[in-house]
Amino acid sequence: MSDQQPAMSRRDLLRGTAMLIGTIAAGSVLAELAPTRVWALELSHLSAQEGTTIVAFGKVLYPHRTLDTAVYALLAKDLDAKAADPAVAAQLAAGIAALDSAAGGNFAAANDDAKLRAVKSLAGTPFFATVRGQCITSLYNNEMAFAHFGYPGSSWQKGGYIRRGFDDLTWLPNPPQTASPAPYLN
Amino acid sequence: MAAPFDLNDDSVVVIVGSGAGGGTLANELTQKGVNVVLLEAGKRESSLTFVQDEWASFGQLAWLDNRTTSGSWQVAKDFPNLPAWICKTVGGTTTHWAGASLRFQPHEFAARTTYGDIAGASLMDWPITLAELEPYYDRAEAKMGVTRTNGNPGLPGNNNFKVLYTGATKLGYERVSTGHMAINSEPRDKRSSCLQMGFCFQGCKSGAKWSTLYTEIPRAEATGRLDLRPQSFVLNIETNAKGKVSGVVYVDADGKQQRQKARVVAVAATSIETPRLLLNSANGKFPDGLANSSGQVGRNYMRHMTGSVYAIFGHEVHMFRGTTMAGIVQDEARHDTSRGFAGGYEMETISLGLPFFAAFLDPGAWGSDFTHFVDNYTSVAGMWLVGEDLPRETNRVTLNTDVKDQHGLPVPNVHYDDSPNDIAMRNHAFERGEAIYLAAGATKTFRTPPYPSTHNMGTSRMSADPAKGVVNAHGQTHDVPNLFVSDGSQYTTSAAENPTLTIVTLAIRQADFIADAMSKQLV
Numbered sequence: 001m002s003d004q005q006p007a008m009s010r011r012d013l014l015r016g017t018a019m020l021i022g023t024i025a026a027g028s029v030l031a032e033l034a035p036t037r038v039w040a041l042e043l044s045h046l047s048a049q050e051g052t053t054i055v056a057f058g059k060v061l062y063p064h065r066t067l068d069t070a071v072y073a074l075l076a077k078d079l080d081a082k083a084a085d086p087a088v089a090a091q092l093a094a095g096i097a098a099l100d101s102a103a104g105g106n107f108a109a110a111n112d113d114a115k116l117r118a119v120k121s122l123a124g125t126p127f128f129a130t131v132r133g134q135c136i137t138s139l140y141n142n143e144m145a146f147a148h149f150g151y152p153g154s155s156w157q158k159g160g161y162i163r164r165g166f167d168d169l170t171w172l173p174n175p176p177q178t179a180s181p182a183p184y185l186n
Numbered sequence: 187m188a189a190p191f192d193l194n195d196d197s198v199v200v201i202v203g204s205g206a207g208g209g210t211l212a213n214e215l216t217q218k219g220v221n222v223v224l225l226e227a228g229k230r231e232s233s234l235t236f237v238q239d240e241w242a243s244f245g246q247l248a249w250l251d252n253r254t255t256s257g258s259w260q261v262a263k264d265f266p267n268l269p270a271w272i273c274k275t276v277g278g279t280t281t282h283w284a285g286a287s288l289r290f291q292p293h294e295f296a297a298r299t300t301y302g303d304i305a306g307a308s309l310m311d312w313p314i315t316l317a318e319l320e321p322y323y324d325r326a327e328a329k330m331g332v333t334r335t336n337g338n339p340g341l342p343g344n345n346n347f348k349v350l351y352t353g354a355t356k357l358g359y360e361r362v363s364t365g366h367m368a369i370n371s372e373p374r375d376k377r378s379s380c381l382q383m384g385f386c387f388q389g390c391k392s393g394a395k396w397s398t399l400y401t402e403i404p405r406a407e408a409t410g411r412l413d414l415r416p417q418s419f420v421l422n423i424e425t426n427a428k429g430k431v432s433g434v435v436y437v438d439a440d441g442k443q444q445r446q447k448a449r450v451v452a453v454a455a456t457s458i459e460t461p462r463l464l465l466n467s468a469n470g471k472f473p474d475g476l477a478n479s480s481g482q483v484g485r486n487y488m489r490h491m492t493g494s495v496y497a498i499f500g501h502e503v504h505m506f507r508g509t510t511m512a513g514i515v516q517d518e519a520r521h522d523t524s525r526g527f528a529g530g531y532e533m534e535t536i537s538l539g540l541p542f543f544a545a546f547l548d549p550g551a552w553g554s555d556f557t558h559f560v561d562n563y564t565s566v567a568g569m570w571l572v573g574e575d576l577p578r579e580t581n582r583v584t585l586n587t588d589v590k591d592q593h594g595l596p597v598p599n600v601h602y603d604d605s606p607n608d609i610a611m612r613n614h615a616f617e618r619g620e621a622i623y624l625a626a627g628a629t630k631t632f633r634t635p636p637y638p639s640t641h642n643m644g645t646s647r648m649s650a651d652p653a654k655g656v657v658n659a660h661g662q663t664h665d666v667p668n669l670f671v672s673d674g675s676q677y678t679t680s681a682a683e684n685p686t687l688t689i690v691t692l693a694i695r696q697a698d699f700i701a702d703a704m705s706k707q708l709v
Contacts, residue, residue: 061552061553062552062556062557062560063553063554063557064557064560064561132550132552135552136544136545137241137541137545139544140540140541140543140544140545140560141240141241141540141541141544145540146540149540149560149561149563149564150563150564151506151539151540151563151564152506153238153239153539154237154238154239154385155238155383155384155385155507156238156381156383156385156391156392159381160380160381160382160383160384160392160508161344161381161382161383161384161507161508162380162381162382162508164507165504165507166342166344166345166382166384166507166508167342167343167344167345167348167508168345168504169345169348169349169501169502169503169504171501172348172349172352172626172627173352174348175343175347175348175351175352175362178363179340179343179351179362179363179364179513180340180342180343180347180348180351180363180364180513181339181340181341181342181364181371182342183342183382184339184342184371184372184373184379184380186373186379
C-alpha cells in the first residue's frame with residue numbers, strides 16, 4: 001500500500017500533465033505517513049477539472065468530515081488508471097459532464113445541496129456504480145485511511161493482540177472464567 | 187515423503203478437493219494403507235505466505251472463477267458473480283473458516299419428523315442419527331483440538347465477546363461462552379496457541395486454527411501414500427462399461443490435460459463445484475450427469491439463514507483484536523415454533539477489518555448513515571447470525587451453458603429463494619441481536635444483509651431411498667458404487683451449526699467405510 005501515496009516529481013511538473021495538488025492538514029495523523037504535507041497527484045487520462053470533480057463526487061458519496069482530501073484523491077488516482085480503457089474513459093467523461101450539468105454547470109463548485117441533488121439524480125447509472133464501487137477500495141483500503149479510522153491492519157509482526165489489548169475493554173464487567181477462561185501466556 | 191503415483195495406476199483412490207472433507211478423507215485413508223491421489227484446484231500456501239491484508243488475502247485464497255446467481259436472495263443482487271466466499275487453495279475453506287465446531291443437535295438429524303410437513307420445503311430425515319455419529323464426532327474433536335473437549339480449555343474472550351456476553355446475559359441468555367473452537371487455546375499437536383491476531387479469515391499465520399493444510403495433509407504425506415497435486419482442476423469423471431467410475435480428467439498446473447485412473451473417486455469440491463462436476467460428467471450411460479438417476483444432483487442447495495448485526499457504542503471496542511468468532515450465544519439454537527419458525531440459530535461474534543467492513547456492512551450503500559458507522563469503526567461490535575435453512579428442491583446448482591469458464595466448461599448457476607421460514611428466522615435473529623447490543627449500551631445498531639455464502643450444503647443429499655437423494659448414509663452414490671461424495675454436499679438438511687465439524691466427522695466415518703469396502707473387494 002506504500003505506493004498509493006500521491007507523488008510528484010519536477011519532471012512531471014515540467015511536462016505539464018494534469019495535476020491535483022493539496023495539503024494535508026496540520027496535526028493530521030496522516031502527516032507522519034507522508035514525506036511532506038504537500039501532496040500532488042499526476043493524472044494521465046483525466047483532466048485536472050475532471051479529477052477535481054471526481055474528488056468532490058467521492059466526498060458526497062462517502063462524507064467523512066475530517067478525512068483528508070489526500071485520501072479522496074486516491075479515488076481520482078485509481079479511476080484515472082482505469083481510464084486507460086477507452087470505454088471507461090468515455091463513461092467517466094460523460095458521467096462527469098452529466099454531474100456538472102445536473103449541478104448547474106460546475107459540480108465541484110456547487111453548494112452542498114446542489115451537489116447532493118446532482119448525485120441523487122445519477123444514482124442507478126453505470127457511471128454512478130463505477131465510481132461508488134471504486135470508492136470502497138480506494139477510500140478504505142490504504143494506510144492513510146487505516147490511520148484515520150484507527151485500524152492497524154496486519155498484526156502478526158507484533159505478535160497479535162494477546163499481549164496488546166485483545167481483552168482490554170474496561171467499560172463493561174469481565175465475563176466469568178467459566179465463559180471466558182484466562183489466556184495462555186507461556 | 188509424498189508418493190508419486192502413475193497416471194495409469196488404477197488402484198488409487200482419487201479425491202477431488204483438499205478441504206475439510208477431502209483433506210480429512212485423504213489422511214484417514216492413507217493412515218489405513220490406502221494410496222490416494224488428491225487433486226486440488228488451488229495452489230499450496232502456508233502460514234508463512236498468508237497475508238493479513240483482507241483484499242490481498244481474498245485474491246490469494248478465494249475461489250474467484252466466474253459463477254452466476256438467480257433467485258430472491260439478496261446475494262444475487264449484491265454479489266451476482268460471487269455466490270460463495272470459499273477457497274481455491276490447498277486446505278480449501280479450512281484456511282478461511284473461523285473455527286466454530288458445534289455438534290448437531292439430535293432432532294436436527296430428524297428434521298422432517300420433528301418439523302413436520304412445511305410447505306415448499308423438501309424436508310427429510312437423515313439416514314443416520316446423532317448416536318451413530320457420536321464416536322466419529324469424538325474422533326473429529328480430538329483430531330481438531332476443539333476447545334472444551336478432550337481437556338482443551340476454552341479460549342479467552344476478546345473485547346467483542348465482552349460486549350456480546352454483557353448484552354446476552356442481561357437479556358437472560360444462559361448459554362453464552364467462548365464456545366467450541368478448533369483453535370488451540372494452549373500449544374497442542376505441534377502447533378502454537380492462539381495469539382489473538384484477528385485474521386482468522388485470512389489463513390492463520392500461527393497455525394493455531396485447525397486446517398487440513400498443515401494437519402491432515404502433511405500427516406498423509408508422511409505415510410508415503412499421498413500424491414497431492416495442487417493446481418489440478420478436474421474437468422470430468424469417466425465411467426467404464428460396467429457403469430463404474432474409472433478415473434478423472436483434469437487440467438494440471440502446466441495447463442495440460444491429464445487422465446488419472448482410479449479404483450474409487452471421492453468428490454469434495456463444495457456444494458457448488460461437486461454437483462457441477464457430476465453434471466459436467468454426463469456421458470452416454472449417464473445422460474443426466476453422474477449419480478443423478480434421482481434428478482437430485484444440484485438440488486436442495488442450502489447456505490444457512492444468515493445476517494449480521496453491528497452496533498456502535500460510546501466507548502472503544504476494537505472488535506478486530508483477537509479471534510474473529512470469539513464467542514457464541516446458543517439459547518436460540520433450539521427448535522421452538524412459538525417463535526414463528528422451525529429450527530434454530532446461533533449468534534456468534536464476528537469482526538471485519540476496515541476494508542471488508544466498508545465492503546460488506548451494507549453493500550451498495552452510500553451517504554452519511556453509512557459513513558457514520560465507518561467513522562465509529564473502533565467503537566463497533568459485531569455478531570453473525572447463523573441458523574438452519576430449509577431445503578427446497580428449487581434452490582439448486584445448475585450448469586449455465588450461456589457462460590463458460592477458462593476451461594470452456596459451463597459455469598455453475600446458484601439459484602436461491604429465501605423461504606418464509608428463513609425470513610421469519612432472520613427477522614427474529616436480527617431483533618434479538620439488536621436487543622443484545624442495546625442491552626449492552628449500543629447507541630446505534632445496523633442489520634447487515636448476508637455475505638456471500640461461507641456455509642454451502644446440500645446438492646448431493648444423503649437419503650435412505652435412492653429415489654430421493656444422491657448418496658447413502660456413507661456418502662456412497664446410490665447409482666455408482668465406487669463414487670463417493672465427501673463434503674457438505676451430502677447434507678440432507680442444514681442444521682443450525684457451522685458445518686465443518688460435521689463434514690470432518692462424516693469424512694472420518696466414510697474413510698472407515700471405504701477402506702473396509704476395498705478390503706472386501708466391494709468397490
